[in-house]
Amino acid sequence: MKAPRIPVCEPCLAGNEERYVLDALRSGWIGSSGKYLSGFEAGFAAYCGAGHGIATSNGTTALHLALTALGVGEGDEVLMPDFTMAAVLFAVLYCGAKPVFVDAEPDTYNLDPRLLEAKVTRRTKAIIAVHTYGHPCEMTPILAVARRHGLKVLEDAAEAHGAEYRGRKCGSLADIAAFSFYSNKIVATGEGGMVVTGDDRLADRCRYFRNLCFPTKGPRDYRHKDLGFNYRFTNIQAAIGLAQLEKIEEYVEKRRAHARFYNARLAGLPGVSLPVERPWAKNVYWMYGVCLDARATGIDRDEFAERLLERGVETRPFFKPMRTQRPYQARFGRVKGRFPVSDRLAREGLYLPSGSGLKDAELERVCGAVRAALHRHPR
Ligand SMILES: *Cc1c(COP(=O)(O)O)cnc(C)c1O
DSSP states (O other), X not given: OOOOOBOSOOOOOOSSHHHHHHHHHHHTOXXXXXXXXXXXXXXXXXXXXXXEEEEESSHHHHHHHHHHHTTOOTTOXXXXXXXXXXXXXXXXXXXXXXXXXXXXXTXXXXXXXXXXXXXXXXXXXXXXXXXXXXXXXXXXXXXXXXXXXXXXXXXXXXXXXXXXXXTEETTSSSSEEEEEOBTTSSSOOBSOEEEEESOHHHXXXXXXXXXXXXXXXXXOOSOOSSOOOBOOOOHHHHHHHHHHHTTHHHHHHHHHHHHHHHHHHHTTOTTEEOOOOOTTEEOOOSSXXXXXXXXXXXXXXXXXXXXXXXXXXXXXXXXXXXXXXXXXXXXXXXXXXXXXXXXXXXXXXXXXXXXXXXXXXXXXHHHHHHHHHHHOOOO
């Protein structure tokens, strides 16, 4: 009999989720207001160390809303990582702004702050710092570039719930931050997102644009001064979110324990590089991403992934560089210059199962499968 497949990432829903959802349902508050919604917004923002949380329909809309609140629009340039998830690129494109890509660091997979300043022009308006796979960006040099050139900084913390930079939580390190609560994120509500900020004015702008630009104060006269969006979140989903938030410390600890488990058993395999944790960082290992140097291992990433799947271990390849994506190239053409790290990560990277609910026996099976897959040299 074949052992069951180990999924890359599944939500844990064993807390108060069922109770809170039923309570929300029975109360009749199924729409975009109610005690779970306000409780989740306030609770999650406070957890991040920020004053305001504005829940949204998903992480992509949270990014778009945050950029809109910052005033990013037509003719602006936004510095962002080349190695990241498409939602970041798309949010910039929705604003009519031009994404300007920055190559990655080889070990944290984050945007390399040393490459940032050379890309600043008169048109640059903002920087998006994505905390990739749970490892925080090195914020001090990023914020320094922003300060020197009068730029805004948006954190994309979709993958970094609970991660810390020099003892402070991601989500409270810059002007504004966006989170996702998609089913595979550390705090999951199915679909969902949140903008988090300490800035009263930005928070008010987010609430305004989230709700079709109805005035946030005073009477509704159905005169709309700006082009708004319906990016609202529901009380039912927030009920799940609040139950998840009660367990966030446990989930983060589980992720970190899984990473220690993998690190201990996979260290020293030739040609395999493991995720890092810089001295100033608390990595929450949303994904446990490894890179495979085919010259040293004798097999490439896709072959490796296939062999793991034969042994019941699911994996996912890393992102493809944003500068190669058609929606970007259709508007702005091909990007000049080299992005050697981003290209290498896209070729060599994959992530191993990392869900908070994984058991040691499953992690052990993954490690056994990794060793076996590397051992069988073909050709
Ligand atoms: C998941 C994710 C998003 C988008 O979130 P959705 O809720 O799926 O829209 C944005 N940025 C990053 C880095 C992500 O990992």
